[in-house]
Amino acid sequence: MIPGISIYEILTVTSILFFIGVYGFITRKNLISILMSVELILNASVINFVIINKYLYPDMLQGVLFSLFIIAVAAAETALAVSIIINLYRQISSVEVKDIETMKH
Amino acid sequence: MERVIFYILALIMIVFAIASVTSRKMLRSVIYLLFVLCGIAGVYFLIDYNFLAAIQLTVYAGGIIVLIIFSVLLVHHIEMELEIAKPSKQIITTIACLLGLGVFLTTIYAHEFNVVENSLTTTTAEIGTKLLSYDAGGFILPFEVISVLLLAAMVGAIIIAKGRKLEERSQKSEDSSI
Amino acid sequence: MNFSNIILIPLVPLAVFLLLGIFNQKIKPAVSGYIGVAGLLTSTLFSFYTAYQYFFVHGKINGVYQTFVEKTVWMNFTETLRIDMGVLIDPISVMMLIVVSTVSLMVHIYSRGYMKGDDGYTKFFAFLSLFSFSMYGLVLATNLFQIYIFWELVGVSSYLLIGYYYTKPSAVAAAKKAFIVTRFADLGFLIGILIMGYYTGTYDFEILNNPEGDAILNWASTSFMGLSALTWGLILIFLGGAGKSAMFPFHIWLPDAMEGPTPVSALIHAATMVVAGVFLVARLFPLYYFVENGFALNIVAYVGAFSSLFAAIIAITQTDIKRVLAFSTMSQLGYMMLALGVSGYDDHEGLGYMASMFHLFTHAMFKALLFLGAGSVIHAVHSNYLKDMGGLRKYMPITHITFLIAALAIAGVPPFAGFFSKDEILVAAFEHNKLIYFIGVFVAGLTAFYMFRIYFGIFWGKETKYERKPHESPISMTFPLMVLALLSIVGGFIPFSEFVTADKATFEAHLNYPLAAVAVGVGLIGIILAWIFYKKENDLADKLANFFGLFYKWTSDKFYFDEIYLFVTKKILFNLVSAPIAKFDKKYVDGTMEGIGNKTVWTSDKIKGLQSGKVQDYGFAFIAGVVIIALVFIYLWTN
Numbered sequence: 001m002i003p004g005i006s007i008y009e010i011l012t013v014t015s016i017l018f019f020i021g022v023y024g025f026i027t028r029k030n031l032i033s034i035l036m037s038v039e040l041i042l043n044a045s046v047i048n049f050v051i052i053n054k055y056l057y058p059d060m061l062q063g064v065l066f067s068l069f070i071i072a073v074a075a076a077e078t079a080l081a082v083s084i085i086i087n088l089y090r091q092i093s094s095v096e097v098k099d100i101e102t103m104k105h
Numbered sequence: 106m107e108r109v110i111f112y113i114l115a116l117i118m119i120v121f122a123i124a125s126v127t128s129r130k131m132l133r134s135v136i137y138l139l140f141v142l143c144g145i146a147g148v149y150f151l152i153d154y155n156f157l158a159a160i161q162l163t164v165y166a167g168g169i170i171v172l173i174i175f176s177v178l179l180v181h182h183i184e185m186e187l188e189i190a191k192p193s194k195q196i197i198t199t200i201a202c203l204l205g206l207g208v209f210l211t212t213i214y215a216h217e218f219n220v221v222e223n224s225l226t227t228t229t230a231e232i233g234t235k236l237l238s239y240d241a242g243g244f245i246l247p248f249e250v251i252s253v254l255l256l257a258a259m260v261g262a263i264i265i266a267k268g269r270k271l272e273e274r275s276q277k278s279e280d281s282s283i
Numbered sequence: 284m285n286f287s288n289i290i291l292i293p294l295v296p297l298a299v300f301l302l303l304g305i306f307n308q309k310i311k312p313a314v315s316g317y318i319g320v321a322g323l324l325t326s327t328l329f330s331f332y333t334a335y336q337y338f339f340v341h342g343k344i345n346g347v348y349q350t351f352v353e354k355t356v357w358m359n360f361t362e363t364l365r366i367d368m369g370v371l372i373d374p375i376s377v378m379m380l381i382v383v384s385t386v387s388l389m390v391h392i393y394s395r396g397y398m399k400g401d402d403g404y405t406k407f408f409a410f411l412s413l414f415s416f417s418m419y420g421l422v423l424a425t426n427l428f429q430i431y432i433f434w435e436l437v438g439v440s441s442y443l444l445i446g447y448y449y450t451k452p453s454a455v456a457a458a459k460k461a462f463i464v465t466r467f468a469d470l471g472f473l474i475g476i477l478i479m480g481y482y483t484g485t486y487d488f489e490i491l492n493n494p495e496g497d498a499i500l501n502w503a504s505t506s507f508m509g510l511s512a513l514t515w516g517l518i519l520i521f522l523g524g525a526g527k528s529a530m531f532p533f534h535i536w537l538p539d540a541m542e543g544p545t546p547v548s549a550l551i552h553a554a555t556m557v558v559a560g561v562f563l564v565a566r567l568f569p570l571y572y573f574v575e576n577g578f579a580l581n582i583v584a585y586v587g588a589f590s591s592l593f594a595a596i597i598a599i600t601q602t603d604i605k606r607v608l609a610f611s612t613m614s615q616l617g618y619m620m621l622a623l624g625v626s627g628y629d630d631h632e633g634l635g636y637m638a639s640m641f642h643l644f645t646h647a648m649f650k651a652l653l654f655l656g657a658g659s660v661i662h663a664v665h666s667n668y669l670k671d672m673g674g675l676r677k678y679m680p681i682t683h684i685t686f687l688i689a690a691l692a693i694a695g696v697p698p699f700a701g702f703f704s705k706d707e708i709l710v711a712a713f714e715h716n717k718l719i720y721f722i723g724v725f726v727a728g729l730t731a732f733y734m735f736r737i738y739f740g741i742f743w744g745k746e747t748k749y750e751r752k753p754h755e756s757p758i759s760m761t762f763p764l765m766v767l768a769l770l771s772i773v774g775g776f777i778p779f780s781e782f783v784t785a786d787k788a789t790f791e792a793h794l795n796y797p798l799a800a801v802a803v804g805v806g807l808i809g810i811i812l813a814w815i816f817y818k819k820e821n822d823l824a825d826k827l828a829n830f831f832g833l834f835y836k837w838t839s840d841k842f843y844f845d846e847i848y849l850f851v852t853k854k855i856l857f858n859l860v861s862a863p864i865a866k867f868d869k870k871y872v873d874g875t876m877e878g879i880g881n882k883t884v885w886t887s888d889k890i891k892g893l894q895s896g897k898v899q900d901y902g903f904a905f906i907a908g909v910v911i912i913a914l915v916f917i918y919l920w921t922n
Contacts, residue, residue, distance in 0.1 A: 002151045004108035007218050010148075013115045015209040017122055017141070019202040024126030026198045026903045027190040032177055034899070036138050037126055039169065043145055054152045058223040061235045064157055065244050068236075071164050072251045076258030078169045082176045083266035089180045096188070097897055198903065205910040212917060 018044035118144040293419035303409035312404035319408035327384035379422035389763035396759035414440035426486040457539035468526020475519030517579040528560025541605040545658030554647035584624020591617025595729035600839035625715040633785030638707030645700035649692040652767035656686040663753035674746030685768040694731035703775035731809030739817035
């Protein structure tokens with residue numbers, strides 16, 4: 001508990017962070033930037049887990065443990081994404097989204 | 106006191122998050138993201154989850170950000186300017202995001218949270234015990250699954266990143282066998 | 284007596300067709316020939332066994348042949364109106380089984396020699412088997428609809444076999460012509476079937492043909508434009524029969540059908556398929572006889588007589604031997620039709636019916652023999668034209684003798700088969716209608732003349748300079764000739780009135796000596812005239828042709844019937860009827876459809892931007908969608 005700060009204010013901050021991430025995910029044209037936006041979205045939701053655990057069920061640890069797992073999964077995901085980006089860069093010398101549209105066919 | 110700190114942290118997070126998703130310089134954008142992640146770690150400190158804050162700092166700030174910086178350096182010139190989306194698309198996206206935010210916030214504020222006043226401190230030992238417990242409510246199974254996932258991700262990352270070289274090598278061996 | 288295993292007779296050729304058709308490329312030509320012959324041999328043995336069982340053991344009860352039917356319901360419309368599949372055994376179907384089996388088997392054996400070395404050898408046997416299957420199905424049909432199905436199947440086989448040399452444009456054109464002309468006639472058949480079904484409530488032959496049945500007793504209850512509806516139905520059905528049997532005015536396809544291989548002409552366009560029309564009228568004979576006091580039957584008689592005369596006149600002037608035979612076939616089919624037309628029903632009155640079936644039987648034998656003989660000649664000299672032949676008797680003794688036998692048979696010289704059947708026909712005609720009788724006698728003379736014209740032209744006359752010396756055909760080709768020649772000699776002695784009669788009761792038929800003498804005399808005159816004109820090389824024939832002048836020209840151009848049809852279809856139908864319809868179709872029907880298509884393309888062009896392939900666009904759509912759904916559920920979904 002942060003003295004003087006209600007759960008509403010914290011949730012407001014995380015919601016704002018989440019939508020900034022969404023905005024980045026949609027507008028950026030670069031794979032690495034998109035990856036970063038995804039990290040932002042993930043982090044915003046992780047805070048929510050932790051905050052709700054702390055404010056509503058302080059005698060439990062589920063939220064904390066879940067955020068640990070999310071961090072681990074995010075790390076694995078980032079590692080794979082970066083390796084894919086590097087491989088792609090080797091193949092087509094670009095990491096711009098517009099160059100990898102071939103999936104649509 | 107904590108209140109002031111939280112507001113400062115919130116301000117830092119939001120400002121740098123916006124800067125991160127709008128900056129046209131790749132490397133700066135990554136550094137702004139680093140600040141946001143550190144701010145989040147600060148929030149964890151404020152609510153007394155020291156272990157989680159430490160994890161946040163080491164894994165995100167220390168690991169993921171470094172990884173992203175490496176990939177940026179591998180595929181970009183540092184000074185390269187990024188393309189940005191068309192203004193119309195930016196506006197539409199902004200409107201959609203604001204609308205979504207409105208929905209979120211009105212829903213949150215309309216809900217009566219059953220807040221429990223407390224000042225409990227969670228130690229690392231508690232977390233560790235819970236994580237490795239196989240009693241009811243223990244997390245041993247997800248813990249093991251995550252470890253397998255991390256191993257698989259590691260192997261996958263290596264293979265994907267080295268894919269071309271492996272191919273070449275196998276081709277070479279085929280050539281020599283012929 | 285259970286005749287259900289008779290179903291094997293059509294099914295064996297069907298199996299052979301499927302086997303040869305599916306494994307067309309895998310089977311060696313030599314093997315496929317044996318498979319085809321073996322299949323047909325099986326069916327033939329079954330047919331003869333069935334005939335023996337039917338005629339001599341089980342068929343006759345109290346001197347009347349019974350009708351055996353084995354069938355399963357296929358489509359059930361009402362209590363009586365239903366379409367069955369099955370086999371019907373009665374004297375004419377058993378007789379047709381014998382005819383089809385014998386000729387088809389001989390043609391199969393013959394084809395093994397005639398088609399040797401041809402590229403489509405296996406395909407040819409597959410088609411022959413398909414035809415045999417269809418023909419068996421046709422003669423065994425139990426109702427009008429079943430006969431119609433097999434009717435079309437023989438049409439298809441005929442189309443395939445006429446167009447067998449599909450690289451030759453004339454063969455393709457002939458195949459199309461045969462198909463379209465018979466198709467046109469079959470339209471009448473189909474309408475006739477529907478009329479019969481509507482007014483009598485059944486398709487079943489047994490019920491339709493019952494002289495005490497509703498169909499025959501109540502024919503007068505319906506009328507349409509002065510005639511009974513049933514009469515109209517029967518006339519339309521006869522239209523279909525006329526198309527298949529090349530009666531005037533649907534005869535134009537038969538001469539062109541000679542583009543097919545000669546064994547095909549022998550099997551389909553001489554002995555079996557073309558008699559389907561006669562068979563159809565015979566099958567419905569009680570209806571034809573009783574409804575409207577035989578009004579439709581009179582039409583049959585006159586159409587038959589006219590076609591017979593018409594074809595015989597044209598046959599005299601043709602120079603392609605296969606075309607002569609084709610017109611001769613048409614003429615003899617006309618003979619059978621007129622015999623049916625002058626027939627009565629009871630006892631001795633049914634002489635014409637019996638004579639028609641008798642002539643069908645003997646004609647199948649000697650006409651198949653003529654065609655196969657002609658094929659043997661064509662095989663030797665590689666030409667269809669009379670001018671390329673002459674003096675062949677020294678080179679091809681077996682073909683010569685067998686051809687002579689067949690020619691004597693068709694000319695009606697005793698004791699060959701044609702004499703007996705033709706005599707019965709003339710007797711029946713004499714008793715009923717003198718005009719038709721005189722036409723018949725005249726045609727008999729013409730027949731003798733043109734047959735011996737080509738006989739002398741091929742085997743006697745001036746010897747043409749042959750590039751390669753002609754030689755006798757191999758045994759696989761001469762063997763069927765000899766078998767058929769034997770049948771042409773002894774076939775006439777079969778007491779047909781003991782087996783096939785209109786009311787299925789047997790009677791004694793005797794030769795009518797004065798009438799027989801007249802017929803034989805006329806035939807002999809024809810032969811002697813041919814002898815004078817063509818035995819030795821002379822210019823008598825040319826003089827005669829010049830004497831007739833324009834008439835000769837008309838005749839050799841087949842009275843310009845092809846041209847008239849072409850004029851009617853191309854100039855009148857195509858320009859005045861089809862062209863405006865085509866224009867309407869193109870402009871409005873197609874225009875509408877194309878407009879819809881174009882609009883679809885246009886729309887898809889506009890909306891295909893949605894499928895950009897960019898994950899971000901999909902992500903945007905996803906998030907916008909989630910927000911909207913959340914809005915709806917939270918704020919608008921208030922019960």
